[in-house]
Amino acid sequence: MPLKHPSSATGRSQDLAVAPLFSLETGTIPRHELPDGELPPDVAYQIVHDELMLDGNARLNVATFVTTWMEPQAEKLMAECFDKNMIDKDEYPQTAELEARCVSILSNLWHAPEAAEATGCSTTGSSEAAMLGGLALKRRWQKRRQAEGKPADKPNLVMGINVQVCWEKFANYWDVEMRLVPMEGDRFTLSADEAVERCDENTIGVVAILGSTFDGAYEPVAEICKALDALQAETGLDVPVHVDGASGAMIAPFLDPDLEWDFRLPRVASINTSGHKYGLVYPGVGWVVWRDADALPGDLVFWVNYLGDNMPTFALNFSRPGAQVVGQYYNFIRLGVDGYRKVQGYARDVATRLSSRIAELGPFELLTRGDELPVFAFTLKDEIENFTAFDVSNALRERGWQVPAYTFPENRTDLAALRVVVRRGFTHDLADLLVSDLERQLPRLEAQATPVHDQTTGAAFAH
Ligand SMILES: Cc1ncc(COP(=O)(O)O)c(C=O)c1O
Numbered sequence: 001m002p003l004k005h006p007s008s009a010t011g012r013s014q015d016l017a018v019a020p021l022f023s024l025e026t027g028t029i030p031r032h033e034l035p036d037g038e039l040p041p042d043v044a045y046q047i048v049h050d051e052l053m054l055d056g057n058a059r060l061n062v063a064t065f066v067t068t069w070m071e072p073q074a075e076k077l078m079a080e081c082f083d084k085n086m087i088d089k090d091e092y093p094q095t096a097e098l099e100a101r102c103v104s105i106l107s108n109l110w111h112a113p114e115a116a117e118a119t120g121c122s123t124t125g126s127s128e129a130a131m132l133g134g135l136a137l138k139r140r141w142q143k144r145r146q147a148e149g150k151p152a153d154k155p156n157l158v159m160g161i162n163v164q165v166c167w168e169k170f171a172n173y174w175d176v177e178m179r180l181v182p183m184e185g186d187r188f189t190l191s192a193d194e195a196v197e198r199c200d201e202n203t204i205g206v207v208a209i210l211g212s213t214f215d216g217a218y219e220p221v222a223e224i225c226k227a228l229d230a231l232q233a234e235t236g237l238d239v240p241v242h243v244d245g246a247s248g249a250m251i252a253p254f255l256d257p258d259l260e261w262d263f264r265l266p267r268v269a270s271i272n273t274s275g276h277k278y279g280l281v282y283p284g285v286g287w288v289v290w291r292d293a294d295a296l297p298g299d300l301v302f303w304v305n306y307l308g309d310n311m312p313t314f315a316l317n318f319s320r321p322g323a324q325v326v327g328q329y330y331n332f333i334r335l336g337v338d339g340y341r342k343v344q345g346y347a348r349d350v351a352t353r354l355s356s357r358i359a360e361l362g363p364f365e366l367l368t369r370g371d372e373l374p375v376f377a378f379t380l381k382d383e384i385e386n387f388t389a390f391d392v393s394n395a396l397r398e399r400g401w402q403v404p405a406y407t408f409p410e411n412r413t414d415l416a417a418l419r420v421v422v423r424r425g426f427t428h429d430l431a432d433l434l435v436s437d438l439e440r441q442l443p444r445l446e447a448q449a450t451p452v453h454d455q456t457t458g459a460a461f462a463h
Contacts, residue, residue: 056402059430062420063404065213065247065277065375069425074330077323078282084322086122087313095322098329102275105332107289109253110262110271119296120289121314122275122325126246127166128316129272129288133242134170136270136290137205139297140240150201158198158239159207160190161409162214164246167207176204182411188212188367189219192227199231205240205269210248210261214408215368215419216351216375218248221261221268228267240269240295246286247373250278254341255348256372269295275328278344278373280335280424285324343424347374351422354431361439363446367417374422379415387445389416390453395441401434407455416455 029035029047039047058068070078081095089096099122107118123129138155145152156177159167163180171178181194195206206228208221221243228239243249243261250273252259262268268291275285290296301312335343351370355378359366363384370376380389393405408415422431 057400059425060400061402062422062426062434063402065274065421065423066283067276067280068423070280070282070327071334074281074327074334077330078327079323081323081326082321084326086320086322086325087318092322095326099325102287102325102328102332103289106249106273106287110249110289112263112289112291114292117293118289119293120287122320122328123272123286123288123315124284124317124320125276125286126164126244126272126274127169127286129274129286130164130166130242130244131170131173131316132288132314133270133272133290134167134176134205135174135300136296137240137242138174138176139300140269140295141202141204143297154202155204156198156200156202157204157207158195160209160212160219161411162189162212163207163209164213164244167244177202179203180410183408184411188215188408188412189217190224192220192223195224196227196231199228199237199239201237203237203239205242207242207244208261210243210245210252211373211375213246214406215377215417216247216370216373216421217368218252218259218261218372222259222265225265225267239267241265241267243268243271245271246274247277247375249273250280250340251344251348251373254337254344263291275324278347278423279328280331280340280343281324281327283324285328344374347422347424347426350374350426350428350431351376351420353428354420354422354435357431357435358438361435361442363442370420370422375419377417377419379417386448386450388451388454389418390455391445391448391451392418392438392441394453395445396434396437398441399437401437403434405455 029039061068084092084095086095086099102122103120104115104118107115107120112118123132134157137157141155142152154177156179157171158179159181161180161182168178170176179198181190181198189212190208199206206224208219208224210218210221212219221241225241228241232238249271252261262271270288270290272286272288273279275281275287276283279285296314301314303312348370351374355366355370355376358364358378363380364378365381367377367379389405393403396403403418403420405416405418407413408417
Protein backbone atom coordinates (compact mmCIF):
# COMPACT_ATOMS: atom_id res chain seq x y z
CA MET A 1 0.00 0.00 0.00
CA PRO A 2 1.51 3.37 -0.99
CA LEU A 3 2.43 5.62 1.90
CA LYS A 4 0.32 8.73 2.23
CA HIS A 5 1.74 12.11 3.01
CA PRO A 6 0.68 12.88 6.61
CA SER A 7 -1.05 16.07 5.52
CA SER A 8 -2.82 14.66 2.44
CA ALA A 9 -6.60 15.09 2.62
CA THR A 10 -7.44 11.43 2.97
CA GLY A 11 -4.58 10.23 5.09
CA ARG A 12 -4.36 13.00 7.66
CA SER A 13 -2.49 11.86 10.75
CA GLN A 14 -3.28 13.03 14.28
CA ASP A 15 0.43 13.29 14.93
CA LEU A 16 2.54 16.25 14.04
CA ALA A 17 5.62 15.27 12.10
CA VAL A 18 8.67 16.57 13.93
CA ALA A 19 11.92 16.68 12.04
CA PRO A 20 14.80 15.33 14.13
CA LEU A 21 17.16 18.17 14.87
CA PHE A 22 20.89 17.74 15.45
CA SER A 23 20.41 14.00 15.68
CA LEU A 24 23.52 13.22 13.70
CA GLU A 25 26.09 15.12 15.67
CA THR A 26 28.01 12.01 16.63
CA GLY A 27 27.67 10.37 13.22
CA THR A 28 29.77 10.94 10.12
CA ILE A 29 29.02 11.66 6.50
CA PRO A 30 31.38 10.97 3.60
CA ARG A 31 33.42 14.01 2.61
CA HIS A 32 33.86 13.21 -1.10
CA GLU A 33 30.86 11.06 -1.99
CA LEU A 34 27.17 11.80 -2.07
CA PRO A 35 25.81 10.52 1.28
CA ASP A 36 23.26 7.69 1.04
CA GLY A 37 20.65 9.36 3.16
CA GLU A 38 19.28 12.77 3.99
CA LEU A 39 20.23 15.16 6.75
CA PRO A 40 17.85 17.50 8.52
CA PRO A 41 18.32 21.01 7.12
CA ASP A 42 19.53 22.43 10.45
CA VAL A 43 22.23 19.80 10.71
CA ALA A 44 23.33 20.32 7.10
CA TYR A 45 23.38 24.08 7.67
CA GLN A 46 25.49 23.80 10.82
CA ILE A 47 28.03 21.49 9.19
CA VAL A 48 28.58 23.80 6.21
CA HIS A 49 28.46 26.95 8.34
CA ASP A 50 31.08 25.62 10.75
CA GLU A 51 33.41 24.54 7.98
CA LEU A 52 33.23 27.99 6.37
CA MET A 53 34.39 29.64 9.60
CA LEU A 54 37.90 28.76 8.42
CA ASP A 55 37.59 31.13 5.45
CA GLY A 56 39.28 34.49 5.91
CA ASN A 57 37.23 37.45 7.10
CA ALA A 58 36.11 39.17 3.88
CA ARG A 59 36.30 42.65 5.43
CA LEU A 60 39.96 42.13 6.42
CA ASN A 61 40.77 40.94 2.92
CA VAL A 62 42.55 43.84 1.24
CA ALA A 63 43.66 41.50 -1.55
CA THR A 64 40.38 41.37 -3.41
CA PHE A 65 38.82 43.99 -5.66
CA VAL A 66 35.43 42.38 -5.25
CA THR A 67 32.61 43.86 -3.18
CA THR A 68 32.38 42.48 0.35
CA TRP A 69 29.67 44.75 1.76
CA MET A 70 26.27 45.80 0.47
CA GLU A 71 23.38 47.55 2.14
CA PRO A 72 20.77 45.32 3.82
CA GLN A 73 18.09 46.62 1.43
CA ALA A 74 20.21 45.51 -1.55
CA GLU A 75 20.71 42.11 0.08
CA LYS A 76 16.96 41.80 0.58
CA LEU A 77 16.24 42.64 -3.05
CA MET A 78 18.89 40.23 -4.25
CA ALA A 79 17.51 37.45 -2.04
CA GLU A 80 14.10 38.09 -3.60
CA CYS A 81 15.66 37.47 -7.03
CA PHE A 82 17.90 34.46 -6.33
CA ASP A 83 15.43 32.26 -8.20
CA LYS A 84 15.35 34.38 -11.36
CA ASN A 85 17.32 33.27 -14.38
CA MET A 86 18.67 36.24 -16.32
CA ILE A 87 18.24 34.41 -19.60
CA ASP A 88 14.48 33.93 -19.15
CA LYS A 89 13.78 37.38 -20.47
CA ASP A 90 10.27 36.41 -21.43
CA GLU A 91 9.42 35.14 -17.93
CA TYR A 92 11.16 37.96 -16.10
CA PRO A 93 10.70 40.90 -18.46
CA GLN A 94 11.22 43.44 -15.72
CA THR A 95 14.61 41.98 -14.75
CA ALA A 96 15.50 42.14 -18.45
CA GLU A 97 14.32 45.76 -18.51
CA LEU A 98 16.56 46.60 -15.52
CA GLU A 99 19.52 45.01 -17.33
CA ALA A 100 18.82 47.17 -20.41
CA ARG A 101 18.56 50.27 -18.21
CA CYS A 102 21.92 49.46 -16.58
CA VAL A 103 23.51 49.18 -20.06
CA SER A 104 22.04 52.60 -20.99
CA ILE A 105 23.23 54.13 -17.72
CA LEU A 106 26.79 52.88 -18.31
CA SER A 107 26.66 53.91 -21.95
CA ASN A 108 25.74 57.45 -20.88
CA LEU A 109 28.25 57.49 -18.04
CA TRP A 110 31.00 56.56 -20.52
CA HIS A 111 29.84 59.13 -23.10
CA ALA A 112 28.76 56.77 -25.89
CA PRO A 113 27.66 58.89 -28.87
CA GLU A 114 24.44 56.95 -29.26
CA ALA A 115 23.68 56.10 -25.64
CA ALA A 116 19.96 56.16 -26.38
CA GLU A 117 20.58 53.08 -28.54
CA ALA A 118 23.03 51.54 -26.09
CA THR A 119 24.75 48.35 -27.21
CA GLY A 120 25.98 46.09 -24.43
CA CYS A 121 25.08 43.39 -21.96
CA SER A 122 25.66 42.04 -18.50
CA THR A 123 28.09 39.18 -17.95
CA THR A 124 29.36 37.12 -15.04
CA GLY A 125 32.30 39.49 -14.58
CA SER A 126 35.01 41.36 -16.43
CA SER A 127 36.55 38.12 -17.67
CA GLU A 128 33.48 37.19 -19.72
CA ALA A 129 33.07 40.85 -20.74
CA ALA A 130 36.70 40.91 -21.95
CA MET A 131 36.09 37.74 -24.01
CA LEU A 132 33.10 39.38 -25.70
CA GLY A 133 34.93 42.66 -26.31
CA GLY A 134 37.91 40.75 -27.72
CA LEU A 135 35.71 38.57 -29.92
CA ALA A 136 34.03 41.63 -31.43
CA LEU A 137 37.47 43.12 -32.22
CA LYS A 138 38.58 39.87 -33.83
CA ARG A 139 35.43 39.46 -35.93
CA ARG A 140 35.54 43.08 -37.15
CA TRP A 141 39.17 42.67 -38.19
CA GLN A 142 38.44 39.34 -39.94
CA LYS A 143 35.58 40.86 -41.92
CA ARG A 144 37.70 43.80 -42.98
CA ARG A 145 40.55 41.54 -44.04
CA GLN A 146 38.24 39.23 -45.97
CA ALA A 147 36.61 42.20 -47.72
CA GLU A 148 40.10 43.30 -48.79
CA GLY A 149 40.89 39.77 -50.01
CA LYS A 150 43.69 39.45 -47.46
CA PRO A 151 44.49 36.54 -45.11
CA ALA A 152 42.80 36.70 -41.72
CA ASP A 153 44.43 33.82 -39.91
CA LYS A 154 47.07 35.50 -37.77
CA PRO A 155 45.32 38.01 -35.50
CA ASN A 156 47.24 39.67 -32.70
CA LEU A 157 46.27 41.86 -29.76
CA VAL A 158 48.64 44.41 -28.22
CA MET A 159 48.68 44.99 -24.47
CA GLY A 160 50.95 45.49 -21.46
CA ILE A 161 52.38 42.49 -19.64
CA ASN A 162 50.46 43.72 -16.59
CA VAL A 163 47.11 42.60 -18.07
CA GLN A 164 44.89 40.43 -15.92
CA VAL A 165 44.89 36.71 -16.70
CA CYS A 166 41.51 37.01 -18.50
CA TRP A 167 43.36 38.45 -21.52
CA GLU A 168 45.75 35.50 -21.59
CA LYS A 169 42.69 33.28 -21.55
CA PHE A 170 41.11 35.23 -24.38
CA ALA A 171 44.24 34.91 -26.51
CA ASN A 172 44.56 31.21 -25.73
CA TYR A 173 40.90 30.25 -26.20
CA TRP A 174 40.40 32.21 -29.41
CA ASP A 175 43.80 31.75 -31.03
CA VAL A 176 44.95 35.32 -30.94
CA GLU A 177 48.64 36.15 -30.55
CA MET A 178 49.34 38.25 -27.46
CA ARG A 179 51.80 41.02 -28.14
CA LEU A 180 52.93 41.91 -24.67
CA VAL A 181 54.77 45.08 -23.83
CA PRO A 182 57.17 44.29 -20.96
CA MET A 183 57.75 46.50 -17.94
CA GLU A 184 60.87 48.65 -18.02
CA GLY A 185 62.53 50.25 -14.98
CA ASP A 186 59.84 52.21 -13.16
CA ARG A 187 57.29 51.87 -16.00
CA PHE A 188 54.85 49.19 -14.90
CA THR A 189 52.11 49.86 -17.47
CA LEU A 190 51.63 50.12 -21.22
CA SER A 191 53.05 53.19 -22.94
CA ALA A 192 51.76 54.70 -26.18
CA ASP A 193 55.05 54.34 -28.05
CA GLU A 194 55.56 50.72 -27.04
CA ALA A 195 51.98 49.87 -28.02
CA VAL A 196 52.20 51.45 -31.47
CA GLU A 197 55.55 49.81 -32.15
CA ARG A 198 53.89 46.37 -31.94
CA CYS A 199 50.90 47.12 -34.21
CA ASP A 200 50.71 45.82 -37.76
CA GLU A 201 48.04 44.87 -40.28
CA ASN A 202 47.13 41.81 -38.18
CA THR A 203 46.47 43.77 -35.00
CA ILE A 204 42.82 43.45 -34.00
CA GLY A 205 43.16 46.05 -31.27
CA VAL A 206 45.05 47.46 -28.31
CA VAL A 207 43.89 46.78 -24.74
CA ALA A 208 44.41 49.68 -22.34
CA ILE A 209 43.73 49.07 -18.67
CA LEU A 210 42.07 51.70 -16.56
CA GLY A 211 43.48 50.61 -13.28
CA SER A 212 46.27 48.05 -13.45
CA THR A 213 45.71 45.01 -11.25
CA PHE A 214 49.33 45.15 -10.09
CA ASP A 215 49.41 48.65 -8.65
CA GLY A 216 46.15 50.50 -9.38
CA ALA A 217 47.74 52.88 -11.95
CA TYR A 218 45.69 54.11 -14.92
CA GLU A 219 47.17 53.42 -18.34
CA PRO A 220 47.39 56.50 -20.59
CA VAL A 221 44.36 55.71 -22.78
CA ALA A 222 44.21 59.14 -24.46
CA GLU A 223 47.94 59.07 -25.30
CA ILE A 224 47.62 55.56 -26.71
CA CYS A 225 44.67 56.67 -28.89
CA LYS A 226 46.59 59.74 -30.07
CA ALA A 227 49.59 57.63 -31.02
CA LEU A 228 47.30 55.25 -32.91
CA ASP A 229 45.75 58.25 -34.73
CA ALA A 230 49.25 59.21 -35.84
CA LEU A 231 49.91 55.62 -36.92
CA GLN A 232 46.76 55.68 -39.04
CA ALA A 233 47.70 59.00 -40.61
CA GLU A 234 51.10 57.58 -41.47
CA THR A 235 50.28 54.03 -42.54
CA GLY A 236 46.51 53.75 -42.97
CA LEU A 237 46.31 51.12 -40.17
CA ASP A 238 43.14 51.72 -38.19
CA VAL A 239 43.57 49.96 -34.82
CA PRO A 240 40.69 50.18 -32.32
CA VAL A 241 41.11 50.28 -28.54
CA HIS A 242 39.30 48.23 -25.92
CA VAL A 243 39.46 49.71 -22.42
CA ASP A 244 39.62 47.16 -19.62
CA GLY A 245 37.96 49.28 -16.98
CA ALA A 246 37.34 46.33 -14.63
CA SER A 247 37.87 48.71 -11.71
CA GLY A 248 38.59 52.15 -13.14
CA ALA A 249 35.49 52.50 -15.31
CA MET A 250 33.51 52.86 -12.08
CA ILE A 251 36.05 55.17 -10.42
CA ALA A 252 37.19 57.66 -13.07
CA PRO A 253 33.69 58.92 -14.09
CA PHE A 254 33.08 60.03 -10.49
CA LEU A 255 36.51 61.09 -9.27
CA ASP A 256 38.31 62.15 -12.46
CA PRO A 257 35.49 63.46 -14.68
CA ASP A 258 37.90 65.48 -16.85
CA LEU A 259 40.11 62.52 -17.65
CA GLU A 260 39.33 61.41 -21.19
CA TRP A 261 39.59 57.63 -21.36
CA ASP A 262 36.15 56.54 -22.59
CA PHE A 263 33.96 56.91 -25.71
CA ARG A 264 34.89 60.62 -25.83
CA LEU A 265 37.95 59.20 -27.60
CA PRO A 266 36.67 58.09 -31.03
CA ARG A 267 39.16 55.22 -31.14
CA VAL A 268 37.66 53.51 -28.08
CA ALA A 269 35.42 50.75 -29.45
CA SER A 270 34.38 48.97 -26.27
CA ILE A 271 34.72 49.08 -22.50
CA ASN A 272 34.27 46.45 -19.82
CA THR A 273 33.80 46.80 -16.09
CA SER A 274 33.14 44.52 -13.13
CA GLY A 275 29.83 45.38 -11.50
CA HIS A 276 31.15 43.37 -8.58
CA LYS A 277 34.21 45.56 -8.09
CA TYR A 278 33.69 49.32 -7.85
CA GLY A 279 30.17 48.84 -9.24
CA LEU A 280 29.65 47.81 -5.59
CA VAL A 281 27.66 44.58 -6.16
CA TYR A 282 28.44 41.15 -4.67
CA PRO A 283 30.07 38.74 -7.19
CA GLY A 284 29.37 38.01 -10.05
CA VAL A 285 28.30 40.64 -12.48
CA GLY A 286 30.20 42.43 -15.21
CA TRP A 287 29.33 44.68 -18.11
CA VAL A 288 30.53 45.25 -21.64
CA VAL A 289 29.41 48.24 -23.70
CA TRP A 290 30.24 49.04 -27.34
CA ARG A 291 30.50 52.57 -28.62
CA ASP A 292 27.65 51.90 -31.10
CA ALA A 293 25.90 49.05 -32.87
CA ASP A 294 28.56 49.04 -35.64
CA ALA A 295 31.25 48.09 -33.15
CA LEU A 296 29.51 44.76 -32.43
CA PRO A 297 29.26 42.61 -35.58
CA GLY A 298 25.68 41.42 -35.95
CA ASP A 299 26.68 37.85 -36.71
CA LEU A 300 28.04 37.42 -33.18
CA VAL A 301 24.55 37.98 -31.80
CA PHE A 302 22.38 34.88 -31.60
CA TRP A 303 18.65 35.19 -32.04
CA VAL A 304 17.25 32.47 -29.85
CA ASN A 305 13.70 31.26 -30.11
CA TYR A 306 13.23 30.51 -26.46
CA LEU A 307 10.06 29.88 -24.52
CA GLY A 308 7.97 31.59 -27.16
CA ASP A 309 10.05 34.68 -27.72
CA ASN A 310 12.77 35.61 -30.18
CA MET A 311 15.54 37.38 -28.33
CA PRO A 312 19.10 38.48 -29.01
CA THR A 313 21.87 37.04 -26.86
CA PHE A 314 25.58 37.63 -26.89
CA ALA A 315 27.15 35.78 -23.99
CA LEU A 316 29.29 32.77 -23.22
CA ASN A 317 26.82 31.49 -20.63
CA PHE A 318 23.16 30.74 -21.05
CA SER A 319 21.62 30.59 -17.55
CA ARG A 320 22.86 33.19 -15.10
CA PRO A 321 21.55 34.68 -11.85
CA GLY A 322 19.33 37.74 -12.18
CA ALA A 323 19.94 38.90 -8.59
CA GLN A 324 23.27 40.63 -9.32
CA VAL A 325 21.79 42.70 -12.12
CA VAL A 326 18.99 43.77 -9.80
CA GLY A 327 21.62 44.63 -7.15
CA GLN A 328 23.43 46.76 -9.75
CA TYR A 329 20.28 48.65 -10.66
CA TYR A 330 19.54 49.19 -6.94
CA ASN A 331 22.99 50.74 -6.48
CA PHE A 332 22.54 52.97 -9.52
CA ILE A 333 19.26 54.48 -8.34
CA ARG A 334 20.19 54.44 -4.66
CA LEU A 335 23.57 56.17 -5.02
CA GLY A 336 23.32 58.18 -8.21
CA VAL A 337 26.33 60.25 -9.28
CA ASP A 338 26.65 61.93 -5.88
CA GLY A 339 26.52 58.68 -3.95
CA TYR A 340 29.10 56.94 -6.13
CA ARG A 341 31.32 60.02 -5.89
CA LYS A 342 31.10 59.94 -2.09
CA VAL A 343 31.72 56.19 -1.76
CA GLN A 344 34.64 56.12 -4.22
CA GLY A 345 36.01 59.45 -2.93
CA TYR A 346 36.06 58.07 0.61
CA ALA A 347 37.87 54.93 -0.62
CA ARG A 348 40.50 57.07 -2.37
CA ASP A 349 40.86 59.20 0.74
CA VAL A 350 41.46 56.11 2.88
CA ALA A 351 43.89 54.70 0.30
CA THR A 352 46.03 57.84 -0.02
CA ARG A 353 46.14 58.45 3.75
CA LEU A 354 46.97 54.80 4.43
CA SER A 355 49.72 54.75 1.79
CA SER A 356 51.35 57.87 3.23
CA ARG A 357 51.22 56.41 6.76
CA ILE A 358 52.88 53.22 5.51
CA ALA A 359 55.56 55.29 3.77
CA GLU A 360 56.27 57.04 7.09
CA LEU A 361 56.97 53.75 8.88
CA GLY A 362 60.50 53.65 7.44
CA PRO A 363 61.27 50.41 5.61
CA PHE A 364 58.70 50.80 2.84
CA GLU A 365 58.74 52.59 -0.48
CA LEU A 366 55.50 53.33 -2.35
CA LEU A 367 55.16 52.25 -5.99
CA THR A 368 51.77 53.96 -6.23
CA ARG A 369 49.81 56.13 -3.77
CA GLY A 370 46.20 55.05 -4.31
CA ASP A 371 45.35 58.33 -6.05
CA GLU A 372 44.05 56.67 -9.24
CA LEU A 373 42.31 53.43 -8.28
CA PRO A 374 42.04 53.43 -4.48
CA VAL A 375 44.68 50.72 -4.66
CA PHE A 376 48.38 51.02 -3.99
CA ALA A 377 51.47 48.85 -4.07
CA PHE A 378 54.57 49.21 -1.94
CA THR A 379 57.90 47.48 -1.70
CA LEU A 380 60.80 47.27 0.74
CA LYS A 381 63.64 49.76 0.45
CA ASP A 382 66.78 48.37 -1.19
CA GLU A 383 68.75 48.40 2.05
CA ILE A 384 66.32 45.94 3.75
CA GLU A 385 67.94 42.56 3.34
CA ASN A 386 66.84 40.57 6.39
CA PHE A 387 63.11 40.35 5.64
CA THR A 388 60.97 40.25 2.51
CA ALA A 389 57.59 41.49 1.32
CA PHE A 390 56.45 37.88 1.81
CA ASP A 391 57.53 38.02 5.47
CA VAL A 392 55.49 41.20 5.90
CA SER A 393 52.44 39.56 4.30
CA ASN A 394 52.78 36.53 6.59
CA ALA A 395 53.23 38.67 9.70
CA LEU A 396 50.02 40.56 8.90
CA ARG A 397 48.17 37.30 8.37
CA GLU A 398 48.78 36.45 12.01
CA ARG A 399 46.28 39.20 12.82
CA GLY A 400 43.84 38.15 10.09
CA TRP A 401 44.86 40.72 7.45
CA GLN A 402 45.19 39.41 3.93
CA VAL A 403 47.71 41.70 2.21
CA PRO A 404 49.12 39.88 -0.81
CA ALA A 405 52.80 39.91 -1.70
CA TYR A 406 53.83 39.08 -5.26
CA THR A 407 56.66 39.55 -7.71
CA PHE A 408 56.25 41.65 -10.84
CA PRO A 409 56.42 40.05 -14.32
CA GLU A 410 59.16 39.90 -16.93
CA ASN A 411 61.90 42.51 -16.78
CA ARG A 412 60.97 43.32 -13.17
CA THR A 413 60.79 39.87 -11.59
CA ASP A 414 63.33 41.25 -9.11
CA LEU A 415 60.61 43.46 -7.64
CA ALA A 416 58.47 42.02 -4.83
CA ALA A 417 55.57 44.18 -3.72
CA LEU A 418 52.59 44.23 -1.38
CA ARG A 419 49.21 45.54 -2.56
CA VAL A 420 46.30 47.05 -0.69
CA VAL A 421 42.85 47.38 -2.31
CA VAL A 422 40.60 49.85 -0.51
CA ARG A 423 36.91 49.17 -1.10
CA ARG A 424 33.58 50.19 0.29
CA GLY A 425 33.48 49.06 3.90
CA PHE A 426 37.18 49.66 4.55
CA THR A 427 37.22 52.66 6.85
CA HIS A 428 39.88 55.05 8.15
CA ASP A 429 39.48 53.20 11.43
CA LEU A 430 40.30 49.81 9.86
CA ALA A 431 43.20 51.45 8.01
CA ASP A 432 44.57 52.73 11.35
CA LEU A 433 44.29 49.23 12.80
CA LEU A 434 46.24 47.87 9.82
CA VAL A 435 49.01 50.44 10.37
CA SER A 436 49.13 49.63 14.11
CA ASP A 437 49.46 45.93 13.38
CA LEU A 438 52.19 46.62 10.84
CA GLU A 439 54.00 48.82 13.40
CA ARG A 440 53.68 46.09 16.03
CA GLN A 441 55.19 43.45 13.71
CA LEU A 442 58.10 45.57 12.44
CA PRO A 443 60.47 45.21 15.44
CA ARG A 444 60.21 41.41 15.16
CA LEU A 445 60.83 41.51 11.39
CA GLU A 446 63.72 43.94 11.82
CA ALA A 447 65.30 41.63 14.40
CA GLN A 448 65.22 38.69 11.98
CA ALA A 449 68.68 37.54 10.90
CA THR A 450 67.63 36.47 7.41
CA PRO A 451 64.46 36.36 5.27
CA VAL A 452 62.03 33.55 6.13
CA HIS A 453 59.50 33.62 3.28
CA ASP A 454 59.88 34.10 -0.45
CA GLN A 455 57.39 33.74 -3.30
CA THR A 456 57.43 29.96 -2.97
CA THR A 457 56.71 29.83 0.77
CA GLY A 458 54.78 33.08 1.30
CA ALA A 459 51.00 33.36 1.22
CA ALA A 460 49.76 32.25 -2.20
CA PHE A 461 48.33 34.97 -4.38
CA ALA A 462 46.90 34.75 -7.87
CA HIS A 463 45.61 37.70 -9.86
C1 LIG B 1 42.14 44.88 -14.94
C2 LIG B 1 41.31 43.65 -14.71
N1 LIG B 1 40.69 43.05 -15.75
C3 LIG B 1 39.92 41.97 -15.58
C4 LIG B 1 39.74 41.38 -14.36
C5 LIG B 1 38.88 40.16 -14.21
O1 LIG B 1 37.70 40.54 -13.57
P1 LIG B 1 36.57 39.55 -13.08
O2 LIG B 1 37.05 39.00 -11.78
O3 LIG B 1 35.38 40.45 -12.91
O4 LIG B 1 36.35 38.50 -14.10
C6 LIG B 1 40.38 41.97 -13.23
C7 LIG B 1 40.23 41.37 -11.88
O5 LIG B 1 40.90 41.73 -10.94
C8 LIG B 1 41.17 43.13 -13.41
O6 LIG B 1 41.78 43.74 -12.38
